[in-house]
Amino acid sequence: MARVLMYTTAICPYCVNAKKLLAQKGVSVEEIRVDQNPQLRTEMMQKSGQRTVPQIWIGELHVGGFTDLWALDKQGKLDGLLQNN
Template sequence: MARVLMYTTAVCPYCVNAKKLLAQKGVAVEEIRVDSQPQLRQEMMAKSGQRTVPQIWIGEQHVGGFTDLWALDKAGKLDALLAQN
């Protein structure tokens, strides 16, 4: 199972939905909260080029946000991506 890293905040409904979708797939998420540590938001922005949360990585691949993750799932591509090591 691929490592999943997600930058989140506490009150983000998209973050909650992303975590729910991944939990349904049996995936543990390594969560980095950027609301409590502003320097980590800068790190996220440097890595992703995005300001919004969630920002999700599966393995080394930047997936994007929840809508990107959901689109991968609907296209039938998420499971294969998660299965990579």
């Protein structure tokens, strides 16, 4: 199973939904809370080019946010990414 890294905040409903979707797939998430450390948000923005959370990586692939993750699942591509990265 692929390593999944997710930058989140405590009060983000999209973060909750992303973690729920991945949990349904049996995937554990390495969570980095950017609301607890501003330097981590800066790191996230440099890596992703995005300011919003969640920002999700499956292995080395930057997937994007929750809507991107959800779209991959609806297209039938998420399971393969989780297995192959």
